[in-house]
Amino acid sequence: MAQESFLTDDFLGQLISVGEVDILVGVPTHNNAKTVGPIVETIQAGILRFFPRERTAIINADGGSRDGTPQLVVSAAIGDAQSRSKLYALRTLRSISTEYASSPAGGTALRTILAAAELLRAKACAVISPESTTITADWLAALLRPVYADQFDLVLPTYRRHRFDGILLTNLLYPMTRALYGLKIREPYALEFAFSGRLGSQFLAQNAWNEETARAGSEIQLTLAAIAGGYRIGQSFLGTKQHVERRSADLVPAMRQTVGALFSSLEPNFSVWSGKTGSQPIPTTGAEQEFSLEPLRVNRKRLREMFSTGVAELAAVFQSILSASTLAELQGIAGLDEANFSYSGELWVKTVYEFAAAYQKSVISRDHIIQALAPLFRGRALTFLMENRSGSAANVENNVEALCLEFERMKPYLLEKWNGGK
Amino acid sequence: MPLKSDEPWYKHAIIYQVHVRTFYDSNGDGIGDFPGLDEKLDYLSDLGINTIWLMPFFPSPLRDDGYDISDYYSVHSSYGTLEDFKKFLVSAHERQIRVIIEMVLNHTSDQHPWFQQSRSSQENPRRDWYVWSNSDTGYSEARIIFLDSEMSNWAWDPVSKSYYWHRFFSHQPDLNYDNPAVREEMWNVMKFWLELGVDGFRLDAVPYLVEREGTNCENLPETHAILKELRHKLDEQFPGKMLLAEANQWPADLRPYFGDGDEFHMAFHFPLMPRMFMGVKLEDRKPITEILRQTPEIPASCQWCVFLRNHDELTLEMVNEVERDYMNDSYAQDKAMRLNLGIRRRLAPLLDNDRRRIELMNGMLMSLPGTPSIYYGDEIGMGDNINLGDRNGVRTPMQWSGGWNGGFSVAEPEKLYAPLIQDAVYGFPAVNVLSQKRTQHSLLNWMGRLIAVRKTTGAFGSGSIEFLYPGNQRILAYVRQLGEEQILVVNNLSNAAQAVELDLRRYKGNILIEMFGQNIFPRVGELPYLLTLGPYQFYWFRLRKI
Numbered sequence: 009m010a011q012e013s014f015l016t017d018d019f020l021g022q023l024i025s026v027g028e029v030d031i032l033v034g035v036p037t038h039n040n041a042k043t044v045g046p047i048v049e050t051i052q053a054g055i056l057r058f059f060p061r062e063r064t065a066i067i068n069a070d071g072g073s074r075d076g077t078p079q080l081v082v083s084a085a086i087g088d089a090q091s092r093s094k095l096y097a098l099r100t101l102r103s104i105s106t107e108y109a110s111s112p113a114g115g116t117a118l119r120t121i122l123a124a125a126e127l128l129r130a131k132a133c134a135v136i137s138p139e140s141t142t143i144t145a146d147w148l149a150a151l152l153r154p155v156y157a158d159q160f161d162l163v164l165p166t167y168r169r170h171r172f173d174g175i176l177l178t179n180l181l182y183p184m185t186r187a188l189y190g191l192k193i194r195e196p197y198a199l200e201f202a203f204s205g206r207l208g209s210q211f212l213a214q215n216a217w218n219e220e221t222a223r224a225g226s227e228i229q230l231t232l233a234a235i236a237g238g239y240r241i242g243q244s245f246l247g248t249k250q251h252v253e254r255r256s257a258d259l260v261p262a263m264r265q266t267v268g269a270l271f272s273s274l275e276p277n278f279s280v281w282s283g284k285t286g287s288q289p290i291p292t293t294g295a296e297q298e299f300s301l302e303p304l305r306v307n308r309k310r311l312r313e314m315f316s317t318g319v320a321e322l323a324a325v326f327q328s329i330l331s332a333s334t335l336a337e338l339q340g341i342a343g344l345d346e347a348n349f350s351y352s353g354e355l356w357v358k359t360v361y362e363f364a365a366a367y368q369k370s371v372i373s374r375d376h377i378i379q380a381l382a383p384l385f386r387g388r389a390l391t392f393l394m395e396n397r398s399g400s401a402a403n404v405e406n407n408v409e410a411l412c413l414e415f416e417r418m419k420p421y422l423l424e425k426w427n428g429g430k
Numbered sequence: 431m432p433l434k435s436d437e438p439w440y441k442h443a444i445i446y447q448v449h450v451r452t453f454y455d456s457n458g459d460g461i462g463d464f465p466g467l468d469e470k471l472d473y474l475s476d477l478g479i480n481t482i483w484l485m486p487f488f489p490s491p492l493r494d495d496g497y498d499i500s501d502y503y504s505v506h507s508s509y510g511t512l513e514d515f516k517k518f519l520v521s522a523h524e525r526q527i528r529v530i531i532e533m534v535l536n537h538t539s540d541q542h543p544w545f546q547q548s549r550s551s552q553e554n555p556r557r558d559w560y561v562w563s564n565s566d567t568g569y570s571e572a573r574i575i576f577l578d579s580e581m582s583n584w585a586w587d588p589v590s591k592s593y594y595w596h597r598f599f600s601h602q603p604d605l606n607y608d609n610p611a612v613r614e615e616m617w618n619v620m621k622f623w624l625e626l627g628v629d630g631f632r633l634d635a636v637p638y639l640v641e642r643e644g645t646n647c648e649n650l651p652e653t654h655a656i657l658k659e660l661r662h663k664l665d666e667q668f669p670g671k672m673l674l675a676e677a678n679q680w681p682a683d684l685r686p687y688f689g690d691g692d693e694f695h696m697a698f699h700f701p702l703m704p705r706m707f708m709g710v711k712l713e714d715r716k717p718i719t720e721i722l723r724q725t726p727e728i729p730a731s732c733q734w735c736v737f738l739r740n741h742d743e744l745t746l747e748m749v750n751e752v753e754r755d756y757m758n759d760s761y762a763q764d765k766a767m768r769l770n771l772g773i774r775r776r777l778a779p780l781l782d783n784d785r786r787r788i789e790l791m792n793g794m795l796m797s798l799p800g801t802p803s804i805y806y807g808d809e810i811g812m813g814d815n816i817n818l819g820d821r822n823g824v825r826t827p828m829q830w831s832g833g834w835n836g837g838f839s840v841a842e843p844e845k846l847y848a849p850l851i852q853d854a855v856y857g858f859p860a861v862n863v864l865s866q867k868r869t870q871h872s873l874l875n876w877m878g879r880l881i882a883v884r885k886t887t888g889a890f891g892s893g894s895i896e897f898l899y900p901g902n903q904r905i906l907a908y909v910r911q912l913g914e915e916q917i918l919v920v921n922n923l924s925n926a927a928q929a930v931e932l933d934l935r936r937y938k939g940n941i942l943i944e945m946f947g948q949n950i951f952p953r954v955g956e957l958p959y960l961l962t963l964g965p966y967q968f969y970w971f972r973l974r975k976i
Binding site for chain 1: 712752
């Protein structure tokens, strides 16, 4: 049962007004005024086109926007889109908003949406990122229909991504999740996804919601909870995911949210993942994943410098995390120039697994462990960029697949580190 | 006994629609008749209705339940005599019950002597009383109304070897209203009945009187001119009598039928009815508030007539495709329930015999703007028989008791004009007047109470309406106001209990008096007024500043 106390009375009043729904769409926001209006209109169009008879609500969980984002969500109306596409609303389309905190916290936003879904007894819920400007009305059907009509519990997206978009995903989150849990889930950390009411309630009840989880990547935790709980998981192809330039300073918070959450899940889920070998595909609607190949400027020199500097400056930290051989290999490649630089898949997997084991043992502060992984990831990212600089989309996919197999092949090494010493 | 002078009486009427054939058979021939209806006037008076709308009772081959008239000046022999009608009329008036009768202006039966003469030769003086053509291509933009049975609006007449125009069944040729003699004769017909004392007419199928090439032949200015002419004569010669329009049209197209208060006194609000059913099924007020927002203002002397069910199918002409599909899937999953663009079912079966929904729908009927019309038998929750053809399934004999033929007739059951409803749920042993009269909380007694409470205020009949839009869209709330009198109506359209906060600040200081139990509710203040309602519950509150 949800702890209702974290919901404001005003929000509770709005939920009472909305009443029971069949479908709920959550939109977590923070200062998204530039994009959120058209996105909510597209969500409304998707609801009218694909779920015209269902009781629906759009719930905005806002982290203290100062740019009028919540007002835009609540006032969004699909007037123009409606007349263009001849959509007709049988029912009242409800959009409500709540400010869950004065500063953004993804976990709390998701928790708010989960609580709303439970209180409104939603059968199917989707979460849509307020930055997904490539969204189309079809996304609503792709995500929600498998849950609403086909009894899936979690539907994750697949996209047409730029080959250099989501390198953390292709080089760590996807392959490691796949190797651990034996399921080929391309986007275990998704910003658009759908889930069943029963999975949402289960996750809401079992998760220990605190300050740490409020900041952590609850989305990936939901995926991992679905896997661990044996829920029915599927994927739907949503089309193009636009490339968003990220600042280098964003990397550590992103890793905390994703890699941190993944590492954290290992201990409670040990019995789930430890015995699994290989991996299986999951039901997928549309393409599993596509890569686009447009030219993209990447500052490779800076990546290499950040890697080398990190290896040098964090040597003492690495000594407590990594095996001597791994550290030696890393120090070796840190001295290579860009032309000869190569952070192999095997070494990368070894590195990640050793970090995961160190995280479990808390050899130093867990947060420091995640921070220490960041420069090493930059080195791996550089190699990935160079390996795929001129290849076809199929080549990129083959390289990702090869890394996944490497993660699977070396899983015993993780178990060895997990169960034994350094 | 003279009727009370309460002009305009139609604004405060509670109409009861009945076909004489269906109500009570006094002579044991299996068919209801005027003496039978006369006998049952006390029942209607007890129910609280004050106006009877009689469906066509004229001589007719009855191929369209009397809407195919073959003599406008008499009574069908099955229903009695003209004398019986006059006697019934006097009896009704003695009970302060007004009588409006059906008048089918647009067409006659093909058995009417006028048509027989018209088809007999090109030279017959009545040739031009109908719309004839040598081809079947004219007025091609006019839609076909009875899609399930007619392929064209033209029919070939082998006698006169030409085509005649008909908007309804092919055995119902349209009169030619471009002919002044037709217009004059139809006024004579109306005058005949007005002189007998009827209080008004429900004019059938009025949008189709005139045809013009290049139009859809509906709602034409020439049609309105004819109707205005009739109204003018009515006011001049029979003041206080009323015209009620049957025009199944969108509100904006209906508006001209009121003219400047010089055409119809009343018109049925066809688009509202399906949306009331839709609102309850969707558990959302949107369909209802939306259509009433689109409903234009009408002249002060005019009035909408609202209804839940009538003798026809629940028409879905005035909804869009999305809404029509939804209604069919929601209320007529069995395709046999569908007819033309509608659903041929009665109120109780439509609402799954759910007493709470039946009460809610009647509560809305009695409290939304307009004069309510109740279809006979719906006050006891009668069922239907979709195995009878056309719309006959909703025109079965009235169920008076659990005895022989449901108390409708002493005839052999095989002689009845239609079989009684006999199924376990709606059959006459289960649903009948006698047993409901004996049960204090029966639907019949509840309906009587509802009507009585409605009559305690003029606001429902003549008052303005202002919708409240609480955050909870399952709640339909409005204030009806007439002068100083204010009535707050709150309807829960949902199958589940609901809480609602109403912004009643403008009524601050009033206490709420629940009109059925006369209980006092807390005074209205600055804060939102919190109410909780059970599933499908509704409240009528009188606002009183004491």
